[in-house]
Amino acid sequence: MQNLPQPIRLFAPLAALLAAVLVITGCGTSSPDIARGRVLFTSKCGTCHTLAQAGSSGTIGPNLDDAFAAAREAGGFDDATVEGIVKNQIDNPRPSNGNPSASMPAHTAEGIDADDIAAYVGKYAGVPGAAPPEVEGGGGAQVFANNGCGGCHTLAIANSGGTTGPDLDEVLPGQKEAEIEESIVDPEAKIAEGYPSGVMPQTFGETIEPEELKELVKFLSENAGKSKE
Ligand code: HEC
Ligand code: HEC
Incomplete structure (x- = not known):
């Protein structure tokens, strides 16, 4: 430099x-x-x-x-x-x-x-020790936070109140893990009713490691719809 x-x-x-x-x-x-x-x-x-x-x-x-x-x-x-x-x-x-x-x-x-x-x-950028903010709730909660999901989605357990995309506490209960995973890696495959296409990033399939993706899907499947203790 x-x-x-x-x-x-x-x-x-x-x-x-x-x-x-x-x-x-x-x-x-x-x-x-x-x-x-x-x-x-x-x-x-x-x-x-x-x-x-x-x-x-x-x-x-x-x-x-x-x-x-x-x-x-x-x-x-x-x-x-x-x-x-x-x-x-x-x-x-x-x-x-x-x-x-x-x-x-x-x-x-x-x-x-x-x-x-x-x-x-x-x-x-270049700040020593910079890291994603650490959150409670284990690996899947951390993946949710690291990827900024809460900026667009409400999920009570993650303390997030985003409204650009569907409220995950409302829409995810009852969905299979495979459906949730598809919504994350291929958001265009099925557009949630009343929401625009092309807004949810289409790159999570490349940027989230397979192991982390599994943790994220499990976290959502187990916690969506639950209130924060
Ligand atoms: C498709 C890939 C791609 C995307 C998307 C992309 N970049 Fe880049 N970026 C590059 C490449 C390749 C270079 C190196 C270009 C060069 O050497 O001039 C670069 C260079 C840079 C640099 C200069 C770094 C340096 O060492 O001087 C900055 C800053 C930067 N990008 C920021 C961003 C930001 C912020 C975004 C999002 C708004 C972004 N880039 C999106 C590929 C990308
Ligand atoms: C920039 C805003 C934005 C970000 C960031 C974002 N999403 Fe979305 N998401 C949306 C929108 C808009 C939709 C509705 C349109 C669609 O289905 O693609 C959606 C749809 C979804 C759905 C389907 C919901 C349903 O109705 O079945 C899931 C699941 C989901 N997102 C999870 C995530 C996860 C997990 C992350 C982080 C890895 C994330 N989203 C990041 C905007 C976003």
């Missing part, structure tokens, strides 16, 4: 200025939502990028912890600097020099989505 092109260094003052302006104007609606950024990162970026805090292990693009750890440690990069670089990469993906067949695609995220993702990555 020592030989970064000069313009990247300019991001720090710029981003700091922007942050100051946001504070002064108290413009709450435009401050990024980091929790939302995490959910979006998991579905739009984690297939290609490893990031410890997101629990993602994609290898098509660079490991984002490695990409920013050294510069953070050297003290040159703060959260806002990383955020600015990530935002810029999403908006204008550079063509890959190392492996031209593996450049980052354009339009992986736009608008508020891109802002929330950049703020999320800025907060955690």
